[in-house]
Amino acid sequence: MTAAANGPSVDARRVIADLRELERRTGGPGGARRVAWGAQWREARAFVGELLAEIGIEPERDAAGNVWAYLAGEAEPALGVGSHIDSVPGGGWLDGALGVMAGLGVLRGWAGAGAPPPRSLALVDFADEEGARFGRSLLGSSALSGSLDPDGLTDLRDAEGRSLVDALGENGIDPARMSEATARAAGIAAFLELHIEQGPVLEAEGLAVAAVRGCAGVERYRVGFSGQASHAGTTPMDARRDAGLAAAEAALSVERIAAEHGGVGTVGAVSLSPGIATAVAGEAQMVVDLRHPDAPELAAMLAATRAAADAAASERGCEWRSQPVWSIEPIPFDARLVEAATEASRRAGGRSEPLVSGALHDAAEVARVAPTAMMFCASARGLSHAPEEDTDEGDLVRAIEAFGELANGALSSDWPRT
Amino acid sequence: MTAAANGPSVDARRVIADLRELERRTGGPGGARRVAWGAQWREARAFVGELLAEIGIEPERDAAGNVWAYLAGEAEPALGVGSHIDSVPGGGWLDGALGVMAGLGVLRGWAGAGAPPPRSLALVDFADEEGARFGRSLLGSSALSGSLDPDGLTDLRDAEGRSLVDALGENGIDPARMSEATARAAGIAAFLELHIEQGPVLEAEGLAVAAVRGCAGVERYRVGFSGQASHAGTTPMDARRDAGLAAAEAALSVERIAAEHGGVGTVGAVSLSPGIATAVAGEAQMVVDLRHPDAPELAAMLAATRAAADAAASERGCEWRSQPVWSIEPIPFDARLVEAATEASRRAGGRSEPLVSGALHDAAEVARVAPTAMMFCASARGLSHAPEEDTDEGDLVRAIEAFGELANGALSSDWPRT
Numbered sequence: 001m002t003a004a005a006n007g008p009s010v011d012a013r014r015v016i017a018d019l020r021e022l023e024r025r026t027g028g029p030g031g032a033r034r035v036a037w038g039a040q041w042r043e044a045r046a047f048v049g050e051l052l053a054e055i056g057i058e059p060e061r062d063a064a065g066n067v068w069a070y071l072a073g074e075a076e077p078a079l080g081v082g083s084h085i086d087s088v089p090g091g092g093w094l095d096g097a098l099g100v101m102a103g104l105g106v107l108r109g110w111a112g113a114g115a116p117p118p119r120s121l122a123l124v125d126f127a128d129e130e131g132a133r134f135g136r137s138l139l140g141s142s143a144l145s146g147s148l149d150p151d152g153l154t155d156l157r158d159a160e161g162r163s164l165v166d167a168l169g170e171n172g173i174d175p176a177r178m179s180e181a182t183a184r185a186a187g188i189a190a191f192l193e194l195h196i197e198q199g200p201v202l203e204a205e206g207l208a209v210a211a212v213r214g215c216a217g218v219e220r221y222r223v224g225f226s227g228q229a230s231h232a233g234t235t236p237m238d239a240r241r242d243a244g245l246a247a248a249e250a251a252l253s254v255e256r257i258a259a260e261h262g263g264v265g266t267v268g269a270v271s272l273s274p275g276i277a278t279a280v281a282g283e284a285q286m287v288v289d290l291r292h293p294d295a296p297e298l299a300a301m302l303a304a305t306r307a308a309a310d311a312a313a314s315e316r317g318c319e320w321r322s323q324p325v326w327s328i329e330p331i332p333f334d335a336r337l338v339e340a341a342t343e344a345s346r347r348a349g350g351r352s353e354p355l356v357s358g359a360l361h362d363a364a365e366v367a368r369v370a371p372t373a374m375m376f377c378a379s380a381r382g383l384s385h386a387p388e389e390d391t392d393e394g395d396l397v398r399a400i401e402a403f404g405e406l407a408n409g410a411l412s413s414d415w416p417r418t
Numbered sequence: 419m420t421a422a423a424n425g426p427s428v429d430a431r432r433v434i435a436d437l438r439e440l441e442r443r444t445g446g447p448g449g450a451r452r453v454a455w456g457a458q459w460r461e462a463r464a465f466v467g468e469l470l471a472e473i474g475i476e477p478e479r480d481a482a483g484n485v486w487a488y489l490a491g492e493a494e495p496a497l498g499v500g501s502h503i504d505s506v507p508g509g510g511w512l513d514g515a516l517g518v519m520a521g522l523g524v525l526r527g528w529a530g531a532g533a534p535p536p537r538s539l540a541l542v543d544f545a546d547e548e549g550a551r552f553g554r555s556l557l558g559s560s561a562l563s564g565s566l567d568p569d570g571l572t573d574l575r576d577a578e579g580r581s582l583v584d585a586l587g588e589n590g591i592d593p594a595r596m597s598e599a600t601a602r603a604a605g606i607a608a609f610l611e612l613h614i615e616q617g618p619v620l621e622a623e624g625l626a627v628a629a630v631r632g633c634a635g636v637e638r639y640r641v642g643f644s645g646q647a648s649h650a651g652t653t654p655m656d657a658r659r660d661a662g663l664a665a666a667e668a669a670l671s672v673e674r675i676a677a678e679h680g681g682v683g684t685v686g687a688v689s690l691s692p693g694i695a696t697a698v699a700g701e702a703q704m705v706v707d708l709r710h711p712d713a714p715e716l717a718a719m720l721a722a723t724r725a726a727a728d729a730a731a732s733e734r735g736c737e738w739r740s741q742p743v744w745s746i747e748p749i750p751f752d753a754r755l756v757e758a759a760t761e762a763s764r765r766a767g768g769r770s771e772p773l774v775s776g777a778l779h780d781a782a783e784v785a786r787v788a789p790t791a792m793m794f795c796a797s798a799r800g801l802s803h804a805p806e807e808d809t810d811e812g813d814l815v816r817a818i819e820a821f822g823e824l825a826n827g828a829l830s831s832d833w834p835r836t
Contacts, residue, residue: 199652216651220695230800232684232707233634233776234617237677239800244685245673248666255663259655266650267662268697272688277638277705277743279686287695289650325695358651382648382657 006412007117008109010404012397015105022047022085022101023093031090031387034097036128036139037167044085044097048125051104055111064143064181065127065173070120071107078120079410080191080370081106084129084140084362091130092389094196094396098377100125102194102400106407119411122188126362134164141365143181150175185369189415190337193363193374194403196391200382201355208395209350209402211341212374215357215364216263216291217298217330223250223309227318229274229282241317244272244281249315253308254288261301263292264358293330293356331364336413337373341406345375348402371415375403424830425535426527428822430815433523440465440503440519441511449508449805452515454546454557455585462503462515466543469522473529482561482599483545483591488538489525496538497828498609498788499524502547502558502780509548510807512614512814516795518543520612520818524825537829540606544780552582559783561599568593603787607833608755611781611792612821614809618800619773626813627768627820629759630792633775633782634681634709635716635748641668641727645736647692647700659735662690662699667733671726672706679719681710682776711748711774749782754831755791759824763793766820789833793821 025047026033026040033040045067052059052069059069070078083099103123110117126144131137134156142148153175156164165175202210227241251267258265266289273283288305292298306322313320338354346352355376357364363374377399380390391399443465444451444458451458463485470477470487477487488496501517521541528535544562549555552574560566571593574582583593620628645659669685676683684707691701706723710716724740731738756772764770773794775782781792795817798808809817 197652198649199654200648200657201654204657218651230618231616231777231802232686233636233682233709233778234615234802235682235776235800236617236619237673237682239618239622242673242684244688245670248669251666252663252670255655255660264651264653264655266660266695266698268650268690268695268699269693270662270688270690272686275687277684277686277707280684281686289695291651358653359649360651382653384649384652 007408008113010102010105010109010400012105012400015101015400016393016396018051018101018104019093019097022097027093029387032087032093033089034085034087035089035132036086036130037133037171041086045125048085048100048104055108057107062181062184063173064140064178065171066140066144066181067125068184069107069123071110071117073117073120073411075119077187077189078122079407080122080124080188080366081407082124082126083193083195084126086128086130088130088132088385090387092384092386094389094391095198095384096129098196099194102403105400106404109404117411119189121411129362133158134167136164138360138362138365141362143178144185145365145368146179146182147365147368148179150178188366188370190334190371190410191363191366192337192403192407192410193361194399195361195374195376196379196384196389197355197376198359198379198382198384202351202376202378203380203382205351207351208378208398209345209348210376211338211345211351211354212333212357212376213338213354214293214330214332215360216293217295217328219290219298219302219327220325221288222323222325223286223288223320225284225313225318225320227282227316228280230280232278232280235280240280242280243284243318246312246316246318246320247284247286249312250309251286253312254305257301257304257308258290261292261297263290263297263301265290265301265305287325291358295330298330328360331367333363333367333373334371337371337410340409341373341375344402344406344409347405348398350398350402375399375406425826426531428520428523428527428818430523430818432526433519433818434811434814436469436519436522437511437515440515445511447805450505450511451507452503452505453507453550454504454548455551455589459504463543466503466518466522473526475525480599480602481591482558482596483589484558484562484599485543486602487525487541489528489535491535491538491829493537495605495607496540497825498540498542498606498784499825500542500544501611501613502544504546504548506548506550506803508805510802510804512807512809513616513802514547516614517612520821523818524822527822535829537607539829547780551576552585554582556778556780556783558599559780561596562603563783563786564597564600565783565786566596568596606784606788608752608789608828609781609784610755610821610825610828611779612817613779613792613794614797614802614807615773615794616777616797616800616802620769620794620796621798621800623769625769626796626816627763627766628794629756629763629769629772630751630775630794631756631772632711632748632750633778634711635713635746637708637716637720637745638743639706640741640743641704641706641738643702643731643736643738645700645734648698650696650698653698658698660698661702661736664730664734664736664738665702665704667730668727669704671730672723675719675722675726676708679710679715681708681715681719683708683719683723705743709776713748716748746778749785751781751785751791752789755789755828758827759791759793762820762824762827765823766816768816768820793817793824
């Protein structure tokens with residue numbers, strides 16, 4: 001695979017202008033409002049449709065609600081590019097939308113190039129990546145990859161009690177037929193996604209862009225400690241069974257374990273019972289979220305966390321228990337594409353070693369069915385899922401142009417079906 | 419002061435029977451329901467009135483709602499005995515009620531003795547010791563001691579939004595006149611209160627009874643930590659400012675500091691924000707409750723806790739702040755009465771050294787205006803404020819009889835006004 005750019009460059013300023021217009025239509029001071037299955041999300045998609053119409057492309061929608069836009073090239077199957085236009089409530093202007101608009105920029109470049117691309121291009125806007133309303137993220141991309149279990153959707157409801165099945169119905173989607181979207185996978189030779197980092201690493205390094213070598217695996221558990229609630233004034237320190245302190249000790253162990261294994265570990269939710277100033281906590285509940293790109297290391301982190309919870313509990317005469325909440329194995333991206341993305345990053349003055357994504361992305365699902373890689377651009381202050389989400393405009397330009405070069409290289413490559 | 423019993427002994431079995439009947443009338447499987455200012459509390463007081471009527475005593479109520487029952491003796495002012503008949507919702511059968519019924523047992527013994535006591539006896543049932551409904555504990559006893567600020571009552575409301583002022587009105591009490599209850603203080607030579615320990619020390623030592631040398635002082639603060647909320651997957655461990663871990667570290671320091679100073683320290687309430695599994699906590703709030711019987715030690719605990727919070731915050735790049743919630747200075751009891759109570763405990767086979775009360779009691783308020791001491795009897799499993807609250811019946815008998823001996827000794831003593 002050649003690392004040189006061989007095709008039209010992406011007009012990054014136009015991509016940024018499209019993102020600003022999207023923000024004007026479906027965002028504002030309170031942040032993005034493109035929550036999947038709602039009116040503002042449909043408006044965002046209608047705007048993407050307008051932009052596609054400008055270059056003479058009519059999008060199609062698959063059985064899972066993913067939108068596809070094809071530009072015919074000299075070979076099949078197509079190179080997929082894209083991300084998701086949906087956002088969390090009060091989200092940022094770049095998360096998801098950057099990948100869709102940058103992908104659209106690739107199609108726009110080739111549409112105006114006077115010659116077809118060496119391989120067809122497929123822009124995809126995946127449905128409900130965020131899972132913001134019903135709690136099921138990567139919905140559309142998992143339908144594409146075949147990992148979606150439609151039975152698991154039946155019970156999902158939003159905060160107001162409305163069901164996902166009803167929301168799908170309002171958008172003309174039949175849950176029983178969503179898995180038909182897997183048919184599109186055969187039409188994808190490879191897939192590339194540009195996304196903001198949503199973390200602080202690139203900003204801290206003063207870099208605009210990086211390749212991503214895969215998504216970290218996640219082990220998420222609810223951990224409970226049971227001690228004995230007792231009077232804060234009358235229970236001597238050596239007669240206490242304080243479940244809250246057992247949880248505190250375990251949470252600090254999670255931090256140490258994550259650092260030791262080179263992963264990340266977080267206790268973001270804790271509650272004590274009875275939870276009042278005048279009582280030693282008899283019960284403590286917390287959620288532990290462990291992430292690592294390497295499966296054996298992730299397993300070792302989980303084992304060490306269990307041992308630490310056990311030690312923290314027994315040290316204070318408490319019992320402990322755990323309940324799995326969610327897990328996903330680490331998903332490595334395609335080695336050739338990661339190398340090409342790293343080369344594109346280097347040429348753009350970006351990071352010379354790929355990053356690992358600690359967050360999940362549609363690319364993690366697509367990687368199950370096609371060679372896949374991602375590029376990250378820097379996030380100001382590492383913030384996302386918030387109105388403050390932003391990226392320096394010069395960094396955006398460098399990242400969008402580097403993504404375009406990566407796509408052009410992938411268009412010229414052979415992608416034999418495995 | 420003579421340590422020998424010189425007067426009628428208390429009929430402890432009858433006191434226990436009265437407590438059982440009180441439980442039958444105003445308690446049950448869900449626990450005691452004698453919450454101050456309500457119908458069940460008035461029913462409990464009516465039952466005390468029936469028991470007083472049996473021995474020919476008509477109780478009086480002061481301007482703060484405390485009920486007084488006098489048995490005339492050969493000298494004035496009177497020896498006060500008693501506690502509070504109100505309970506928390508779902509409380510136990512002994513907390514408060516034991517002290518009222520044991521005090522009533524002292525009056526009953528003398529009423530049937532054929533001769534008046536060497537000094538008048540005053541049984542007092544203080545109003546709203548628990549503060550369970552409106553959050554202001556020791557209400558009636560602080561009116562007696564003069565430490566009640568009636569202006570501080572105006573804004574107090576219960577969980578349903580009803581005001582304490584209205585509840586007082588329904589019980590015929592004018593908030594503006596409550597401080598007139600201080601007039602009763604001059605009628606009290608000394609005060610004795612029997613109470614369950616509400617802690618595990620006596621049970622652990624296999625003892626039934628102890629003298630109490632005072633109530634610990636309390637420093638209670640709300641402590642907040644501010645870091646930076648960030649994505650649990652994308653924020654490297656060394657780039658985090660985790661307010662939850664700063665709070666965890668500080669809570670563990672409170673435990674260590676309390677043990678080092680021989681006091682107690684508790685973090686019973688914690689909350690994280692945003693408080694979700696996938697976000698590093700940007701904000702953490704907790705309440706620290708510190709108690710020690712010695713004022714300089716309590717001050718040292720508070721200073722060490724501040725230093726620990728400061729260290730925990732700065733170690734993780736967080737800010738911290740604190741806000742006082744409540745504090746009370748340590749209240750030592752009268753040395754002569756504590757010695758007499760210790761002697762009574764020893765004779766009953768109880769503890770030979772007095773305990774400190776980590777909880778507050780009406781006696782702490784009375785101690786501001788008259789020589790005061792308390793006796794504790796053992797609490798099963800240290801539990802109180804719960805339906806499971808209990809004490810072995812043999813222990814109750816020993817404690818009630820020892821309290822009667824202590825009262826008889828105090829009746830025979832001189833209590834010059836200071």
